[in-house]
Amino acid sequence: MNNFWIKLKKPFFVLAPMADVTDCAFRQIICKYGKPDVFWTEFVSADGLAHPDAREKLLIDLKFEKNEHPIVAQIFGSNADNIREATKLCAELGFDGVDINMGCPDKSIEKQGAGASCMKDPAHAREIIRAAKEGAPNLPISVKTRIGYNKNEIETWIPEILKEGVAVLTVHLRTRKEMSLVPAHWDLMPSVVALRDKIAPETLIIGNGDVLNLEDGKKKCFETGCDGAMLGRAIFGNPWLFQRTSPQPSPYKGEGELFPSVKEKLNVMVEHTKLFEELLGGHKNFAIMKKHYKAYCNDFRGAKELRVKLMEAENSSEVEATVNEFLKNN
Numbered sequence: 001m002n003n004f005w006i007k008l009k010k011p012f013f014v015l016a017p018m019a020d021v022t023d024c025a026f027r028q029i030i031c032k033y034g035k036p037d038v039f040w041t042e043f044v045s046a047d048g049l050a051h052p053d054a055r056e057k058l059l060i061d062l063k064f065e066k067n068e069h070p071i072v073a074q075i076f077g078s079n080a081d082n083i084r085e086a087t088k089l090c091a092e093l094g095f096d097g098v099d100i101n102m103g104c105p106d107k108s109i110e111k112q113g114a115g116a117s118c119m120k121d122p123a124h125a126r127e128i129i130r131a132a133k134e135g136a137p138n139l140p141i142s143v144k145t146r147i148g149y150n151k152n153e154i155e156t157w158i159p160e161i162l163k164e165g166v167a168v169l170t171v172h173l174r175t176r177k178e179m180s181l182v183p184a185h186w187d188l189m190p191s192v193v194a195l196r197d198k199i200a201p202e203t204l205i206i207g208n209g210d211v212l213n214l215e216d217g218k219k220k221c222f223e224t225g226c227d228g229a230m231l232g233r234a235i236f237g238n239p240w241l242f243q244r245t246s247p248q249p250s251p252y253k254g255e256g257e258l259f260p261s262v263k264e265k266l267n268v269m270v271e272h273t274k275l276f277e278e279l280l281g282g283h284k285n286f287a288i289m290k291k292h293y294k295a296y297c298n299d300f301r302g303a304k305e306l307r308v309k310l311m312e313a314e315n316s317s318e319v320e321a322t323v324n325e326f327l328k329n330n
Contacts, residue, residue, distance in 0.1 A: 003140045004070045004096050005167050005204055008228070011221035012037040013214055013242060014206060016232030017074045017099070017144075019043060020288045024063045025276040029268065030235070031067050034243030037228070039064070039071040043101045046077030046086035047112070055089075060283045062093055070096040072142065076104060078113030078124065080131035087135030097167065098136055100128060102145040105176045116176040119149045122160035129164040140167030144208070147188060148175045154191050162200040169196070170206040170230055180233075184209025189224035206230050213241060237295030239268060262300045262330075266323045269296040273316040286314060293319075302330055 017040035044061045048054035064071050073090040077083050090098045104115030118125040132141045143166050173184040189207050208230040211217045217229030235241050293310040297303045306326050313319045
């Protein structure tokens, strides 16, 4: 097996898969300004990938460039046959690994028996992992999940996954019930690591939840014993997040104001918009970019007014014109 994970220097830092956020356009921007150790795709339906007609529409979600390696395709589903087919396809497309989502709290995903609902049926979850391994025997298979459904189920749920010998287990340190409404329970990570050490010593553990930047991630890894940290929401408006050579811009107001400058931030936002239009314009709604505008246009004078204007933009030309006018007058 070509397991790239074992070659990574610890602690390593990876970008969380986020629907309608970590698409190929945004990943290209991140590659340019601060690349993580590992990329994930947005999560993609295994049922769709296994269906010839639906597959054609979903392949855009699995689009990636050579400079994004190592990159992991994340899939979700509850049909073992479809998981097997989807994983086989991911291997053929040249991915470095495949990850199975067993933590997404979206109700439409759960109704399919996928995402967080996998925690309700550990035996079936294990069957899905085995099917994924059969589909791509030469790729490392990993799982992303939570600490439990309605309560802390680390002692009963986590061992079920570890017994399948996954290459990596990413644990979002909240329950499905908690969503992201409470602070992540990093105090519970040592329990996960202890179970790993006992059941599957070769499996790498990634912690996820409330990681602010690389320094914070490094601190959490050293304090809890996990091998790496996954960063998600901190990437919004901050493609420099994984940059190791410059000061880390803080996601909090009043910090990191000198890096990047407002002009630099807005120019990258325009660059991101143009790339989105170029790579995804015929496939995805332009409105997807607007959640990024809210993040890029934050914590500087006139940001609110600029955001309002950007919400009305319908293409990259209008966005660029709006930004140029703003920079000219400020």
